[in-house]
Amino acid sequence: MMTMTTPRERILEELATAEADLAKVEAQLEEKPELGPGTGSTGAMTWELALARKEWLEEQIKSLHSALDRAQNGGYGRCQICGAEIDPERLEILPTTTTCAECARAGRSH
Ligand SMILES: [Zn+2]
Structure with a gap:
């Protein structure tokens, strides 16, 4: 059976995924990398990647909200x-x- 997905439903789905991802990344960012001697830079690298991902996700969520607004008020x-x-x-x-x-x-x- 084919189900029609409206743009609004699709955006809400994407929004839920992005918000879940953001929560995960934020939890990851809570753990500060250990920068002591002998720990290498892997922890810091992962942390920086998580930070970049967080910023990307926040942008994504912002544009999803504005897409949702357009889907509800026209212009989408x-x-x-x-x-x-x-x-x-x-x-x-x-x-x-x-x-x-x-x-x-x-x-x-x-
Ligand atoms: Zn054009």
Whole structure:
């Protein structure tokens, strides 16, 4: 049986995943790396990677919230630069995108 997923449902799903990931990364960041002699830099590296991931996830959550807002109030799936409909396949891969493939390729921004 095929179930239709609305953009809103998809975004909520992504949001739940991103928030769960963020919680995990935050727990990871609670454990400060040991920087004493002989411990090597592995701990610090992992910690820095976790920090970068946290920042990325926070950005992701922010854009998911704004995508959700567009899905509820209109404007979702429409390019914010040229106003064209965004290819559903593109939205499938990048649910938070606000530009169509052509504008993205041209490197236009708003
Ligand atoms: Zn466009």
